[in-house]
Amino acid sequence: MDAFDYIIAGGGSAGCVLANRLSADPRNRVLLLEAGGKDDYIWIKVPVGYLYCIGNPRTDWLYQTEAEQGLGGRQLKYPRGRVLGGSSSINGMIYMRGQAADYDGWRQAGNPGWGWDEVRPYFTRAEDHYDGASEFHGQGGEIRVEKQRLRWDILEAFQRAAEEWGLPAIEDFNRGDNEGSSFFQVTQRKGWRWSASDAFLKPVRSRANLKVVTGALVDRVLFEDGRAVDVAYRLGDRDHVARADGEVILAAGAIGSPAVLERSGIGDAHRLCDLGIAPLRDMPEVGGNLQDHLQLRCAYRVSGVSTLNQRAANLFGKGLIGLEYLLRRSGPMAMAPSQLGMFVKSHDRYATANLEYHVQPLSLEAFGGGLDPFPAFTASVCNLRPESRGRTAINSADPTASPSIRPNYLATEEDRRVAAQAIRITREIAAQPAMARYHPDEIRPGRDHDSEEDLQRAAGAIGTTIFHPVGTAAMGTVVDAELRVKGVDGLRVIDASVMPRITSGNTNAPTMMIAEKGAEMVLQAAQ
Template sequence: MAGEGEDGSDAYDFIVTGAGSAGCAVAARLSESGRHRVLLLEAGDRDTYPWIHVPLGYHKTFVNPKVNWMFESEPEAELNGRVLYQPRGKVLGGTSSINGMVYMRGTPADYDGWRQSGCEGWDWDSVLPFFRKAQDQARGESEHHGVGGPLRVTDHRWKPPLAEALVEASIQAGIPANPDFNGPRQEGVGYYQTTIGDGRRWSAARAYLRDARGRRNLTVATGAHATRLLIEQGRAVGVEYRQKGAVRTARARREIVVSGGVYGSPQLLLLSGIGPADHLRDKGVAVLHDLPGVGANLHDHFNTYVSFRCATPVTMNDLALSLPKRIAAAAQYAIGRTGPLASMGLFVGAMVRSDPRFEWPDLQINMFAWSTKERLRTGIVPHPFSAFSISPVHLRPDGRGTVRLKSPDPTAPPEIRFNFLKSEEDFRALTYGIRLSREIARQPALKDYVVEEVAPGPAVETDAQLRDDIRARAISNYHPVGTCRMGRGTDAVVDPQLRVHGIAGLRVADASIMPSIVAGNTNAPAIMIGEKAADMILRAAAS
């Protein structure tokens, strides 16, 4: 439902580009009162692909171009020139429709650090209400959790014996038990909560758009790729987008919210002439507004894997290798929405400090009920035997990279450079994590499961050997942030109200605005950013 602009184009009060974790929340909240006409543009299609909704369907969406942008980085100098695969959702729900569904917020210190860097209103006490507002917590309401929100947050329906053994082994290794990583403290070992409801993936699209799409004042346009922002006299007034082979234009009476994610948001700004002037000129894009920070500050968690051959056939590898087991799992899921298909195989994790002098965890130890030979653009290839993995993730990397245009063609993928492993601390933390993973595997609770370490292998022991292995095997943890950094400095892109510096009527709302990455998975924080952005926009509209 739209009005008509003076030039005959469709006119709305608000336009949101990108229906990902944040964009779905923004569009749903802006349209909630019925007073504002809202257009939500999504380059991908509707989330009708069945495997999106089955939690273990993660492996089916990981390399599917119908629902995944399947980006790649440029060769990474510190990783032996390797190219890193970057799966990103190209579908309603964005990456929340293809991710691992772990619900994690980070630590209060992460957000207090944002505030201390000049981002007023983003300290822990200010963001917690929006985490709670979004949430429908299966454990009930508390100081830290909310109920009645659109996003289902639940405990695992199915906890296999291997997961229980991993928790016990971690405790035996000296890691304290933690029943809630989003509660009073983050440090410890326990079961992850997930964005799964009734045994089904609870993406941002399911959470925010399932009911909202019936509103007459919300238009959700799929297959609609935003290609350029229209700027007139220093104000964003519209969006040009491609849909079904045609170039269309929509006008915004109030504001445009860019929610294309850590790669899509800076790319759209750059295509519109907003970004580092020299880079824009080099790519043949007319400079509209010289904003050096656009596409800078890219960073991500970084991880490696320690894999172990399992003595009993209880892993996800065994499921992949056995047709009878797959048939049994399908029946179990169809009848009761439980069993292996109701999970993606990541039940347990630990948040630890690699140095006792640190105040907060800097490592996340993910414990997978599967192991792989490789996880590349070509697919997830499991080891051809029963095995599981313990994966140390460095939560506070020092390296910073960029997102740039490869060409002025809006359909071309962006140029992605991470610059991982740029400090000794990056190596030291991961080396500690590998050794801690091995220590967990040596505990009595895993005695009946561990046969041998298969990767990197017991021969890889010295610091130099571990460093070489990290260079050869470690990968991005698929939590990229920061490319439209919030702040007040000359290298910031948006202010604490998420307004783009120097352009009126334009905001960015997604994980790209994070000045620094949080300690944990990034989907819940991205949804919080969408909730908070909508609140700020509505307050401004009412004033």
């Protein structure tokens, strides 16, 4: 049995940051355990390769939700990265911090040290922004942030239409108030994906005090006298145990970390007993508070303008796309899944924008399916601060068994009202003069959905996850403001699951920030 100062369960967005920071002191012995494999798959590196990574057992856990009542009984595929870099190796690469009010809300809820002014330095210290250092951005850090390397007339027209509707164009979403429209900045370097593994792990893999084990499925944490001392994991068909002389850190994400806690005896005691797991600490909050952004994929057929539907319609078009990427690292193969972003208030009663748009020069019936055989664009819109709360929970003590995932979308009347209004706003923008020359024709959900009741039902029919699960080991309930699991010693959770409330935007950058701040907390405690 090997002994380490720190054992990190999960080599994803948070785990890579933690491995880097905790091993910077050569006196610290650090073990990073990742259930997936190495991130040497070519489609991880090519930005459009997310299409081949999501749903691929080489890179994805292949989770799916339970039947969702709010979505008409549909089950959704629920991608989570199972590879070094985690979801940062398969995600949409959008660099988005959220709003200052998000973090101030965390602090005001009883989590000191997590306000906007306190967390912003952790964003900037790790950043290498294309425009250099400024009040809001950093230079020379590990996370490369660049502009996207393409343009589409249809997206620029939709941005002008939004301005005619009343939404201003802005330069940057990451200054604390993201209301407005802009083109997303992305975690790429010269047209290649730049994951947390690229940024934080690969540069330090040669450190003698850092051991990285892939294919290592963490089973549970073992305790002695209420303190985490060992981590049990499977490597192939063999069981292993690693000793933690310092701390154990769960960084397995919003689905993985609560599952490890439950298998370790921390969770709802009655459920654990039913599964044959001896409870260590009765904590029903583990796995609860699940929040996610539900995107409504509103699609419009257009004419007189090029979209990806035509450009990728045949082998010749695909060949030209491939050649452009080969020669310039630009064009559709360099695309993030979404290019144009917009942050909008669905109603004046909101102090800050509560809707986020991801606008794309393409359309398809369902994510992962083929493109529609006609020119079209999609304006996906999500409620940034849903009231609905779900739950994830293990169904078995077997670490290879998939957990139950119930996001509980559209469970509240307010969430349903916001969804209906989001579709109305999308229609209003599409009807502005800037779009008139392209004759936009709504194909999803379709103009036959017009009443409040119809629009709410339509939202449930077209809604799908945008891959932002958080909150299942939240600060204030499961962990304290230092990210220590309550009621035990030597165990922390440091990943997206500790967010008490979801951020108003994409969640990868906040997850890496949490790991930056969490690593500093761990090191300070050791002193």
